[in-house]
Amino acid sequence: MTPTSARHWLIWDGACDLCAWSIAWVRKHDRYAAFQAVPFQSLPPELQAQVDPDSFSRGAHVITADGRVLRAGRAALFILEQLGYRWVARILSLPPFVWLVELGYAIVARNRRRLSRWLRLGETHCPR
Template sequence: MTLLYDADCGFCTASAAWLGRRKLRTAISPLHRADLAGLGVDADRARRQIPFVEPDGAGTRVSYGHVAIGRALATGGPGWRLAGWLLLHPPVSWLARPAYALVARNRHRLPGSTAACRIDLG
């Protein structure tokens, strides 16, 4: 299992480091180091929404955005598993989707960010 992040974005890098300190049972790796096509990751979508890649019976399953974060958190200890479960289920998931979009749209304005963090959400 791997959570991929945009290493060109200071906010994303800081967020990935924070998640790494949570001792999740998943790898956290920069997008540019991954074989996105080989993992089944949509490269354009991955620039807008963090992807989480996990094996399933037929190969891999890729989740994006708040679902990716929820699935990654679900690999942690009991408290983090609960947080991940909440992100994946209503009513929290109903709020998590627009909250993630708001953060993604404004990540260039958040602490640790630079102009390189600005993304076009199309």
């Protein structure tokens, strides 16, 4: 990846400690500031129209610089690719791996509050 002025929007659940921990990881590895991370609770109105509001609570979304909307596992794979883990993302994007990524993402997303408690992720571990 090379430096670019185009940024992708990374939309996440600001009330989720596991999500906040994940966003902190993305920010740490985002050398070229490719992502503008924003909780869906604070999403600018012009972006709200691009995504079904009911889907925000079910998974992270990426609105790419060219306007594509990616959700859940596919958004995670896009993030990995943009952060320099291209070969991992490309392999995991192939069937049957992509199906497993989506299934794994759905399981984690459905249980994210429980996982946050089990992993003891709280305000001290999850900079927002």
